[in-house]
Amino acid sequence: KMFDDSMESIQFFLKKATEGVPVADPLAKKRVGEEVLPMVARLKNEIERAHWVRQLAGILKISEDALWRELTKYKQTTVVSGVSSVSTNNHAAARPERTRKALLEEQIAGMGLLDPQLTLLGDLPKREECSLVSTGEIFERLREKEKYDTKDALLQSLPDDVRREADRYLFTAETMVEQVKSKEEEFLSLLHAWRELSIKDKLTKLHEEIKQLEALGRKEEMNVSMAEFQVLAAHLTAIGSLHKTHEEKTKKKGF
Secondary structure, eight states, rough: OOHHHHOOOHHHHHHHHTTTOOOTTTHHHHHHHHHHHHHHHOOOOOOHHHHHHHHHHHHOOOOHHHHHHHHHHHEEEEETTTEEEOOOOOOOOOOOOOOOHHHHHHHHHHHHHHGGGGGGGGOOOOGGSOHHHHHHEEEEEEEGGGGOOSHHHHHHSSHHHHHHHHHHHHHHHHHHHHHHHHHHHHHHHHEEEEEHHHHOOOOHHHHHHHHHHHEEEEEHHHHHHHHHHHHHHHHHHHHHHHHHHHHHHHHHHHH
């Protein structure tokens, strides 16, 4: 089977997440968990989930119980296209926990609203790619920023509920910009991180699709999906290398 010859998607993500990362560092462990656990949570098979929890626990040198507790958070609360979906056994949180991808979108949107010229540095996420309705709406406005005379005019063009979220993103961005030496470098870093997560999401969906097509014996469609998987995997590796080079240059500049 062609797909068996390639790296399983979660194994691929796990390798990427831990490559060159000092997993003894608690913050590094947290970041790796945030990247891999959402994908494990989406697995329907309990045995597969248990396998990856065991693998991740071994790599990070933490207890499986701790990972299962974290995994429960991802299974209980999700954010899809700006609509919160909370399972019946989770009554504690009135507002769902944002995924890392959604948080990155909020930060990118906030910095873009703070300084619209930053959006010229790279391609903004498209509306259909966004985790949140509010960020998708903001990115559409930022693409059309030339239509608005002022930043306030752009903000006023947003629907009321999105404008309230935009005010929050702006406040966060203003605080964040005060703590970085280069807002341009920070904005590019956020874009790269978001793009990596977006591709990982697509790879996970393709992996499930390939398994289903293989089970149904639909080889031609499976081959098309596998080719797309390989292209995206190569793109992810290229983005990772670009991000690493970018970070190394930034460190040399003293940012």
